[in-house]
Amino acid sequence: MIAAARSNAISAEPSDGAPAFLEIENLGKRFGGFVALENITLSVPPGERLGLIGPNGSGKSTLVNCICGTLRNEQGTVQFGGQRLDGLQAHQRTHLGLARSFQLPRPFVSLTLADNIRIPLIYTVATRSGSRHATHEIEERCAALLRQVGLGDKARRLPRDLTQVEMRKLELARAMAAEPKLLIADEAMAGLTHLEIEDILSLLIRLNEQGVTIILIEHIMSAVMSFSRRLVVLVSGRKIADGTPDDVMRDPEVERAYLGQ
């Protein structure tokens, strides 16, 4: 696998200075009577490669939704780059540098793949830089991104013509198009072959080497273990472990709660 790459990961700060530091304190989220998340506290330093694992229904996607603003958490705070995210809408958080891919791909179905990528380029990258990017710049980045995920020759197709796997790659590319400081990849590798998983992993590693903090949510343990420098385990809405992958895997509570299933 790519185990060697793990130790070579460079922890770098993004070039524009502001630290991509994600600080979650005491986060809680309920749906009516059901407690989805309880007392989640987590610090993610810039450049980190964090793996987030847990059984189905443990609250991983809910956590992502709360971080990114799709859902509002009732308790606790989320800070990003020293700024509190309370009350900020999802698109504002994306402008700040948070991006995520959706667990079930949500492409823009009536737009071509290239257009799908153009949306975040226009509405995040161009907006963030303040100036209206020249069209050809957007075109270049769009083409480059699609090529990176291996969809370069399908730029003019519609999402309905894609396989499930290609849909996930599009999903990832779209998140990358927002030029995030922190990228959350929510089960981007489900259903992929060994080779494809390696592709995606090397993509994420390259991204990380450029300074992007990455949170990887996955069930494929080999991928998680080889990629993450740190592992967090979520069970029934609670964080039960947080440490290096080796330490976490040896934790008896983790074994009992998660691996034992």
Place this chain on the structure above:
Amino acid sequence: MVFSFDLLINAVVSGILIGGFYAAVTSGVSLSFGILDIVNIAHPAFIILGSYISYIANATLGVDPILAAIVMMPVFYVLGAGIYQVYYVSFEKRGQESLRGLAFFFGLLFITEVTLVLYFGVDYRYVEARYIGPSWHFAMLDIPLRILVPFLVSLILTAGLQIFLTRSFLGRAVMAVAQDQLALRLMAVDPIKIKRIAFGISIATASLAGAFLIIIQPVEPSVGREYIGRIFAICVLGGMGSLPGTVIAAMLLGIVESLTSTFYGPSWAPAVSFGFLLLTLAVRPAGLLGR
């Protein structure tokens, strides 16, 4: 504005009684919108259709309108099942229900209404029965029987529906289909078939509601439009699919409408139900007894 206790009591009681009727009218939409998530904006049109059928039976055969409606319920059920099938194949399956599904029902609303106009004209129609006319006097209360009878039958209808939904296998499958289609499939129950049955039942209730309507007030084709707001206001306020919630919300609306009508004049009445709706949507989309 003349305030008298007499007037107040009668307005409130009247509101409660009308509210019961509103609950029956809305029960169908609680099923289709509240539980199945189908925005059948044409429901009032089917109610009016029911009214006219009761009218025909009553005018030509002298049959009691409620009885006529009950007889017609299976026909309405088949109509509902058929409509759902078209809706499912054309929209739900394709994921297009938000725009086109809505437009589909909107079109049905107009087709039904205009067909009735072309056939019956815009004159008001009414039915005749032994309980239309006399009133029941009790202390300071003055309750017209033509409102009391539909009220009582409405309660029976709503109670029956609630029992069906909570106690029978089919009913519980209907409740489940809104929440977990996969689980239903695993139990070898076809969710599409369940939805079709539920929608059929929803339209069947319109037949009875139509009879109630024409007993309470004279009917002409465009009367249905006033009910669009009422029905959806009550459905949302009542918590989207909760029948007990629907009854409470319906009575609340009935009382407020009645009071407004009595003390401020009937021209403000339409604003009450639609205003209620807006308020509910703005403040508490989950309704009173939210789901």
Place this chain on the structure above:
Amino acid sequence: MRTPVFLLIWLVVSAAVFAAAIGLGNDYIFFAGYVVLQYVVLGTAWNILGGYCGYVNFGSAAFFALGAYSTVTIYRLIAENEFYQMPIPVLMLIGGIVSGIVGFGMGYLTLRLRGAFFAIATLALAVVLQTLVVNWDYVGGSRGAYIIRPEQIEPIGNYIRYLFLIMMLLAVAAITIARLIEHSRLGYGFASIRDDELAAEASGVPTLRLKLIATTISGALMGMAGAPFPYYIGYLQPSSTFGLDYAVNSIAMPLIGGTTSWVGPLIGALLLGSLQQIATVTISSAVNLLIVGFLLVIFVVVAPNGIIGLIHTYLQRKPVDFVGRRRVEAEMPGQVP
């Protein structure tokens, strides 16, 4: 094609149509044509929110009526002054501003609601507005309002020709605005909202802001279409002005024509509008709505992409980028949860 060229072409077409209509000699063509052109505006305006953004507005009548009633209000305000009649273009502007503001307000209140709830809320708003107007005696209340239409206006001649011309110019403006939006970054944003609002937000699209822009523009255009209406009809009645009939037409025409571009509402309005005018004269006016209802249901079930979609399928066009000016509306089998 650049916008100024597009505009020029349509202005030339309008001039030609106007000349041809005068040449026909029968003033009835202006009366009928006015209604058809009015629907071009209403349909195009509706489509900006409905087709581009995916938010169904049932309250078209309310915005239309607001434009009409703002004209009535101004008419009453300066009624005593016989020498001054506010010119229609100014009335249009005022009607547009009033409706635009209300559109913004309505959007602000309702756009946080999920699709179906938004649609119902717009219906509710329309009825509330109608009730307010019906109870406001200054504009005539339920009795309605009379407006005296001038007989002639120089140099065009019969006043109805003037109204027709103005409405035609408004129609040209409407399709130009729609096309401008389509080809701009705003259009991209609208499309992303329509396809998947959650994903759009996550991609950095300020969805609420864009939706508000759409409702404001849509409402303003509808108000502008309504402003000259009192002069056209002479007697304004709340029940018919606020009627659901406007709602069904402004929804049916884009859906039948095709919702993905400015061409759809234009085709839909021209075809359906003319059909209705013919039906009114030959059969009866009630049949109008029956036709609309039937066509709406048939198209929505059989040809969801409208006439444009049928043409595309017939010509078997491949999907091209947005920027390449042609988008094919995909039918996604339940992909989006």
